[in-house]
Amino acid sequence: MNTSTKGADLIKSFEGCKLKAYKDPGTVNGLPITIGWGSTMYQDGSKIKLGDVITQAKADELLKWEIEKKANVLRALNMKLKQHQFDAVVSFCYNVGLGAFNTSTLRKKINLNPDDPTISCEFLRWINNNGKPMAGLKRRREAEIKLYFNK
Numbered sequence: 001m002n003t004s005t006k007g008a009d010l011i012k013s014f015e016g017c018k019l020k021a022y023k024d025p026g027t028v029n030g031l032p033i034t035i036g037w038g039s040t041m042y043q044d045g046s047k048i049k050l051g052d053v054i055t056q057a058k059a060d061e062l063l064k065w066e067i068e069k070k071a072n073v074l075r076a077l078n079m080k081l082k083q084h085q086f087d088a089v090v091s092f093c094y095n096v097g098l099g100a101f102n103t104s105t106l107r108k109k110i111n112l113n114p115d116d117p118t119i120s121c122e123f124l125r126w127i128n129n130n131g132k133p134m135a136g137l138k139r140r141r142e143a144e145i146k147l148y149f150n151k
Contacts, residue, residue, distance in 0.1 A: 001075060003067050007087025010147060011067065011094050012037055014140045017059050021052040025136070026129040037063040038094070066094060073098050077107075081114055088148035095140060096126055120145045 015038035024034045032040040033048045036059030041047050043065050054062075070093040074086065081089065089110070093101045101107055106122035123145050127137040145151075 001071070001081070001083065001086050003071050003090045004083055004087050006084070006147070007090050008063070008067060010087065010091045010143060012063070014091075014095070014136070014143070017056070019054055019056065019059060021048050021050050023050070025134070028130060035059070035062075037066075039063070039066055070094055070098060079110060079114065081110070082150075084150045085110075085114055085148050088144040091140075091144050091147070092123065092126070095137075100126075117149075119148065123148070 017037050018035065021033050021035045023030065024032050024038070024040075027033075033050055033052075034040050035048045035052055035054055039048060039059075039062040042062070067090060070090050071086075074081075074089060074093070079086075079089075089101070092106070104122065105125070106119065109116050109119050109122055123141045124138070127133050127141055129137065
């Protein structure tokens with residue numbers, strides 16, 4: 001399964017695109033630094049640094065690379081997801097990272113029953129930054145829930 005245009009568009013709608021590196025709104029101790037559609041590193045593994053500037057084509061290339069990276073890991077997990085569920089989980093992983101997803105109760109519930117309605121509660125556990133709820137994260141999780149449950 002590949003991430004659909006709908007999944008990529010959801011990511012883009014929340015990340016926005018900036019061609020000059022900036023501190024992520026969730027930055028702690030100056031990291032992460034992001035560029036383009038929220039990328040924190042280049043394809044060679046080097047980290048984004050303040051002062052970096054890229055083209056729109058490079059931003060789109062990084063987005064495609066990052067989405068594919070997340071999708072590859074999800075495919076390897078052999079989760080039994082429908083397309084809309086896969087897209088929502090890729091968006092979630094794009095935002096919180098694969099490490100956080102792999103150890104989450106969200107993943108455990110999806111593995112047990114991908115249609116479990118309590119999965120929406122697990123998405124909503126991920127709206128905080130530094131222990132404080134962020135309105136943007138809440139909106140993103142709600143959009144991911146809507147996509148996941150195909151509403």
